[in-house]
Amino acid sequence: MKKNIFCLILVGLFIVGCSRLIKIQTYDFDINETVTKEQVKDAILTGCENRHWIAKEKDENTISAKLLTHGANEVYVDIVYDTSSYKIKYVNSVNLNATKDKIHKAYAKWITYLYKSINAELFKIN
Numbered sequence: 001m002k003k004n005i006f007c008l009i010l011v012g013l014f015i016v017g018c019s020r021l022i023k024i025q026t027y028d029f030d031i032n033e034t035v036t037k038e039q040v041k042d043a044i045l046t047g048c049e050n051r052h053w054i055a056k057e058k059d060e061n062t063i064s065a066k067l068l069t070h071g072a073n074e075v076y077v078d079i080v081y082d083t084s085s086y087k088i089k090y091v092n093s094v095n096l097n098a099t100k101d102k103i104h105k106a107y108a109k110w111i112t113y114l115y116k117s118i119n120a121e122l123f124k125i126n
Contacts, residue, residue, distance in 0.1 A: 020105055021099070022105045026087055047117035053065040053114060054066050055079075063078070069110075072095055
């Protein structure tokens, strides 16, 4: 009996550990430096370019960015910003098994690279 329970627990942990889908979330970041809105916009655009995201200004507070990967995956995000913070919001994707609230775990890796690049550009300002 104990052996069967142990096997079920192991199988359950294996299935959870191999899951390729994660929850889609909005990534929020505070800006601790004193910066202008133009400097934030430039830092976002440069950070996107450094990580091979194609970015363009959508409106005065939003930059739309897309990433095209080698494996024919596509990710689309909006980056909403002001002088004190920015948010990376999921918009759409192609070939990432996205559902209403889940997406392939590679998305989190690409977003992590993106926000680290943006933060590095913001850090250079002061």
